[in-house]
Amino acid sequence: MGLKKNTRVSAEFNMSSLTDIIFLLLIFFMLTSSMVIPNALNLRLPGKSNTQSVPQTKPYEVKISKDGKYFVNNKRVSIITLEKGLKKLKKRRNNGKVSIIISPNSNTANENVVAVMDIAYRLGIDAIMTKPK
Template identity: 25%
Template sequence: MRFRRSRQEEVNVNITPLIDVVFLLLIFFMVTTTFTRETQLQINLPESQSQRVAEDNKPIEILIDRVGTYAINDKVLIKQDVESLKRALKEMTADLSTPIVITSDADAPHQAFITALDAVAQIGFSKVSITTQAEESN
């Protein structure tokens, strides 16, 4: 007795919906992703157990008073621009690992502080800290 063989249907997987979903996810991530460029100035706050600073690596202190006048290690700068600040910092040291401490008056212009940070970053110093004062409790 001869039986008829049943035809085997070809098994097809339809991947069109899968491709649609992948493209939708791709479009979603492209639209929702923000491409912000983080600031390149890194501020490393020093950590210490004692309050003494090693003499060979004494920090350079940039002081900014309430009107925006700069002083580097208590020497007041004549000009208050980035180039003068950079020139004075380069004269103080050639070692870019020297710590920089920026002390700014609370009422100093924000631009004066940013100019000091910009000068330090343009030269390439790697250790920068900012001094603050603890709040007085009443």
């Protein structure tokens, strides 16, 4: 009479080693994520001030069409002419405060909008972005 061995595999799993690995990964990601600095546009946000506002002249409106054409106060200009015109405007106002309103079309490429913002930044002009039309 042969007796059969009862070989059963245990269905239990030891979770302590798995939790150790999970906590080590959590600590690793927490430490490395704080060291990463995102590379984004440096935007100057308006702050609160106690000074009284001085009445300003009407800002120029720069419209950008979906095919990359630039319009300043409804007159078509090239990007080079736009930069030269803004330089002259800045000089006429004795390097005072100059503002432009950027109004892109909803299908305008981002590079066209960033080009205008870059010109405004280089010349020290306040650029106000509006909702695309």
